[in-house]
Amino acid sequence: MFEQPPLDLAFAALADPTRRAILARLAQGEATVLELAEPFDMTQPAVSQHLKVLEDAGLVSHRVEGSKRPRRLSKAGIDAMDQWLDMLRNALKANYSRLDQVLASMERKNAGPKKKGEPQ
Amino acid sequence: MSKLTLRTEGDTYLIVTRRFAAPPEAVYRAHIEPELVQKWMLGPAGWTMPVCINEAKPGGKIRYEWSHPQRGSFFLTGEFLELEPYSRIVHVERMHLPDPTPDNHVETRFVTDGSGTLMTMRMTLPDAQTRAAMLSTGMENGMEASYVRLEEMIKPGLARTGAA
Numbered sequence: 001m002f003e004q005p006p007l008d009l010a011f012a013a014l015a016d017p018t019r020r021a022i023l024a025r026l027a028q029g030e031a032t033v034l035e036l037a038e039p040f041d042m043t044q045p046a047v048s049q050h051l052k053v054l055e056d057a058g059l060v061s062h063r064v065e066g067s068k069r070p071r072r073l074s075k076a077g078i079d080a081m082d083q084w085l086d087m088l089r090n091a092l093k094a095n096y097s098r099l100d101q102v103l104a105s106m107e108r109k110n111a112g113p114k115k116k117g118e119p120q
Numbered sequence: 121m122s123k124l125t126l127r128t129e130g131d132t133y134l135i136v137t138r139r140f141a142a143p144p145e146a147v148y149r150a151h152i153e154p155e156l157v158q159k160w161m162l163g164p165a166g167w168t169m170p171v172c173i174n175e176a177k178p179g180g181k182i183r184y185e186w187s188h189p190q191r192g193s194f195f196l197t198g199e200f201l202e203l204e205p206y207s208r209i210v211h212v213e214r215m216h217l218p219d220p221t222p223d224n225h226v227e228t229r230f231v232t233d234g235s236g237t238l239m240t241m242r243m244t245l246p247d248a249q250t251r252a253a254m255l256s257t258g259m260e261n262g263m264e265a266s267y268v269r270l271e272e273m274i275k276p277g278l279a280r281t282g283a284a
Contacts, residue, residue, distance in 0.1 A: 008222050092124055096138050098160035102150050103142035 010077060013057035018042070019050050023073065026060060030070040136241040144230035147237045148206035151228065152176045162186070171195070176203055182211060194218070206230060222246045 013019055022036055037047045051071055054060040058077030062069045125137045140147050150156045154172040162169055163186065171185035182198035198213030209228045215221045225244040230237050 092136065094163060094165070095161050096124060096140075098162065099147075099150055100140065102156055102159045103140055103146050106146050106150070106156075107142060 009057040010059055013053050013059060019054055022050055026073045030072045032068050032070050132245050134243040138239050139233055139236055141236045144232055144237045145206040147230050178202060
């Protein structure tokens with residue numbers, strides 16, 4: 001359908017706490033600029049500016065409903081980022097636990113024939 | 121075993137440390153030899169690494185391909201820059217999802233620590249903004265909690281918006 005913007009745009013968009021808060025709000029469901037401006041105590045142009053960054057990054061989309069343009073999370077953009085985050089989030093921790101086991105088995109192999117219960 | 125630590129330095133560095141109960145030679149080899157790398161560099165449960173190419177020499181190619189029965193596959197490419205057995209590896213890498221992520225320059229050191237090894241991995245991101253983006257999404261404080269939070273914030277909305 002649409003070409004997905006580069007992933008680094010999405011991460012750059014997430015570097016701002018207000019934009020993360022806007023995403024968190026949109027995670028609850030669609031919202032208009034007016035609805036978004038209220039809890040953040042921000043002007044509408046300021047919110048619109050943040051929304052533009054999020055839309056350019058492929059994280060937020062909008063539809064037209066009369067004079068309103070409700071915003072929502074863009075599943076494709078979030079999924080692309082999520083896949084990458086998924087790796088980062090768990091990779092190091094899980095990897096190094098496994099590496100502990102690999103190292104232990106390397107040591108057992110080195111100890112080799114001296115080990116009890118090893119096949120001859 | 122002490123846990124993973126992760127901290128920042130300057131504008132563009134991310135530093136990971138971890139202790140292992142094995143000598144530097146073993147830890148170094150486990151980072152280089154494909155048949156060892158394929159046993160542990162797998163990320164979350166369910167992923168395998170069917171392709172692991174490590175041309176362990178300066179300029180040598182790196183290619184890791186990961187695969188998951190439901191989530192598909194993706195790959196990483198890179199190049200080795202410097203190798204000092206069994207104390208230091210310098211390489212660059214990028215993920216292809218399929219868009220390439222910004223180049224990550226990685227220096228990994230292995231130092232004897234008692235009967236084990238202290239590994240220090242220094243990642244250099246291309247600019248402060250890229251690192252800020254990585255940090256802001258939760259790598260800073262142990263990664264886990266922040267990511268889980270972010271995911272919890274975002275996931276319920278996805279369920280609601282469906283396959284938008």
